[in-house]
Amino acid sequence: MSRPYAEVIGDPIAQSKSPAIHGFWLDKLGIEADYRATRVTQDEVGAYLVERQADPDWRGCNVTMPLKQAVQAHLHSVEEPAASIGAVNTIYRSPDGRLLGTNTDAAGFLEPLTQELQGAHLFRMARILGAGGAARAIAHALAERNFTLVIAARRTEQASALAAQLARSEQHHVVSLDHFAGATDFAFDDRQGMLDLVVNASPLGMRGKPALQFDWSHAPPGAIAYDIVTDPLDTPFLQGARDAGHETVDGLAMLIGQAAEAFRRFYGASPPRQHDGELRAMLTS
Numbered sequence: 001m002s003r004p005y006a007e008v009i010g011d012p013i014a015q016s017k018s019p020a021i022h023g024f025w026l027d028k029l030g031i032e033a034d035y036r037a038t039r040v041t042q043d044e045v046g047a048y049l050v051e052r053q054a055d056p057d058w059r060g061c062n063v064t065m066p067l068k069q070a071v072q073a074h075l076h077s078v079e080e081p082a083a084s085i086g087a088v089n090t091i092y093r094s095p096d097g098r099l100l101g102t103n104t105d106a107a108g109f110l111e112p113l114t115q116e117l118q119g120a121h122l123f124r125m126a127r128i129l130g131a132g133g134a135a136r137a138i139a140h141a142l143a144e145r146n147f148t149l150v151i152a153a154r155r156t157e158q159a160s161a162l163a164a165q166l167a168r169s170e171q172h173h174v175v176s177l178d179h180f181a182g183a184t185d186f187a188f189d190d191r192q193g194m195l196d197l198v199v200n201a202s203p204l205g206m207r208g209k210p211a212l213q214f215d216w217s218h219a220p221p222g223a224i225a226y227d228i229v230t231d232p233l234d235t236p237f238l239q240g241a242r243d244a245g246h247e248t249v250d251g252l253a254m255l256i257g258q259a260a261e262a263f264r265r266f267y268g269a270s271p272p273r274q275h276d277g278e279l280r281a282m283l284t285s
Helices: 018-029 045-053 070-074 105-117 133-143 156-164 236-243 251-267 273-284
Strands: 005-010 034-039 058-063 090-093 099-102 123-129 148-153 173-176 194-200 224-227 247-249
Touching: 005 018, 005 251, 018 034, 018 251, 018 273, 045 058, 045 070, 058 251, 070 099, 090 251, 105 133, 105 194, 105 224, 105 251, 123 133, 133 148, 133 156, 148 156, 156 173, 224 236, 236 247, 251 273
Parallel strands: 005 034, 005 058, 123 148, 123 194, 148 173, 194 224, 224 247
Antiparallel strands: 058 090, 090 099
């Protein structure tokens, strides 16, 4: 007898921790369903979605690099905030069978920053390294929460296009990723009452990818370092941040947060977040 299933698609996909996360929650809740990982290239995504839409057991999929923008042309509708972000990370089936796209990356990214964001600040600034699908979600989420952004990318035209689409676009800045590679003697002003983030929203530092070159002299005192890479979990970027005295947030925080939003859509149940400690221990063992 067949079982309902969801999956994560991307290229590469073998490193994904999503099957372990969703499988953990399914087991805890006693739900008879599966969650898989399927390699899908940009050239294959259209045929893949046609095939899956015809499968009555398929509940939807998470979408990872490099497909978050490519999938949109093959969907019946793209919901907010995905439409504004310009990137889809979750596809699910509507009651009448249509394929709908949404984005849970923004909510997942913000989840571990909840306490900090509840505070009142004189100024909020984030340095975002990258301008791809995940970076788009992060930039939109932070711009809407009154952050001034510095978006750094190898392709500055891509970063400029992203900055132009954000709330308060005239307040954001674009630089080449190389700008942060070497040391600076810039003297930061008093950061009391400020909230500063440095976010690696690129695949740099992922296993099999080049390392991210970031010199921590570019980070204001007290800045929080956040790396969305999950393989390896403790990246050189985060190690360098700790060595420089910064608080860090690893990629599991965002991954678990965005997965929780997708899980509800796939399986019609809320994930048992009271077991997050056990889940994190399993994923890092």
